[in-house]
Amino acid sequence: MLSSLIAVALVGCGEQKVEKPQEEAPKAVGPSLTQTPDVGKVEQIQVTAKGMGVTPGAAVNDALKTAIMQVNGTRVEAVSATLNTFSNATANLDVQTASGYRDSAEATATLQSQNFADQIVSESKGMVTSFRVVKMLAPKSKGDIYTVDIEAKIAKFAAPADAGKIKIVVAPLKSNVAAYDIGGTVVPASEVLNPIRQQIIDALSQTGRFTILDRQFEADIEGELDMIGSGKSANTDFAKLGQALAADLVWIGVVNDLAYKKHARKLQTSDRELVSYSGAWSVSQRLINLTTRQILQSNTLQGTPPSVKPTTLGAGVDSNAMLASIRNEIVKNATEAIILRTFPISIVERDGNMVVLSQGGQAVRENRRYQIYLQGKEIKDPQTGQSLGNMESLCCEVVINRVTPNLSYGTLENIKIELSSVQPGALQIREALADRPEAAAAAPEAVHQPVPAAEHKPVAQPAVARSAPTAQAPRVKQSEDW
Structure with a gap:
């Protein structure tokens, strides 16, 4: 009976619905379209420091030097010298002290004035962004020194995350010759060595394993840094000076041999020439620990581009294509050797x-x-x-x-x-x-033998043989004199 009454009462009161709170729609997840390159930034670090000196100015200089070194390390020794240790801001104070400060409270008031703080900030050229003297203790007797406690915000350059990677410099390649013979074309050494170096830099950079340091455009970089030092840029940029990274490793390459020569021999039975092409390249490389001068890796890379067999049918070689193929092989082998040694x-x-x-x-x-x-x-x-x-x-x-x-x-x-x-x-x-012999044998030869024009018979051109899966064989063309 009781349960029946309760049921009737509930029906009479009407059923109450409890509304559930609406759940927030999940936020869309997608790529960050506002991401910017990490080039480092200037931060402001709050520090306290104590300084001592025979004058109030000397004590302030000592305290500022200590504060800066707390944030940036001993690297600021040279910077402090450049700023003349804030002596311009403290010179007038020391003159007054020499004239006879008898009241330490008066000297402290001068040190704690906004005018003095502004002078220090201005003199620092952005290295100190705020400054305050907390207290000063004047000497109680002749021969004692002044003691100063300060609070300051010091600018510090936070290096980009990539600065923690292995830092490597790719030195310009060296060679004992001024030019190379590529398919009968004389190519200046600079047109061979400079692109190889640039391609190695590109390849190492693309691995994401290294921080590549530039040594080619030092003059342009120094010009930008000089603009900061001259005061033409924002004061806070002054903290960027002296932040150049030193290399951990230096890669040095020497081209011992690089050629793809044309060989021609006149036939005794006719006025034709028997023409063939062959070549090879050899590059010695070293990977050196800059700090210890220790050679971490030293080896010689070698390669033999596909040759063109002797023919009397006026074969020729595309020198540009052959040179590009050789450069690519050198770069791939050098990059591969560096990465296998370091990572x-x-x-x-x-x-x-x-x-x-x-x-x-x-x-x-x-x-x-x-x-x-x-x-x-x-x-x-x-x-x-x-x-x-x-x-x-x-x-x-x-x-x-x-x-x-x-x-x-x-x-x-x-x-x-x-x-x-x-x-x-x-x-x-x-x-x-190395590639297996059967794989190399399966590829057709890299020779194109054009049929003399008198026969008027088109001939299918065989495919190009490869000494390695990525090697590009020379494009062979018919001689214009045929």
């Missing part, structure tokens, strides 16, 4: 024999074959305690199928160990392997 490429994911490698871009090349090693226990020199690297055992080979800017994908072949219990990160690339 070993490891396998980060594996699904059976399909693997994902930790780097892409210019680090590896599509269709190229690399040797993989399994990393074991770390070995240390018993005399110096220095790490000598890890024990390594030959694992397998990987053929790169696809390369993206940050990753690459490949297939494992010739596996020599059991991989079921191996962690992916323990497998690392050590060196590139």
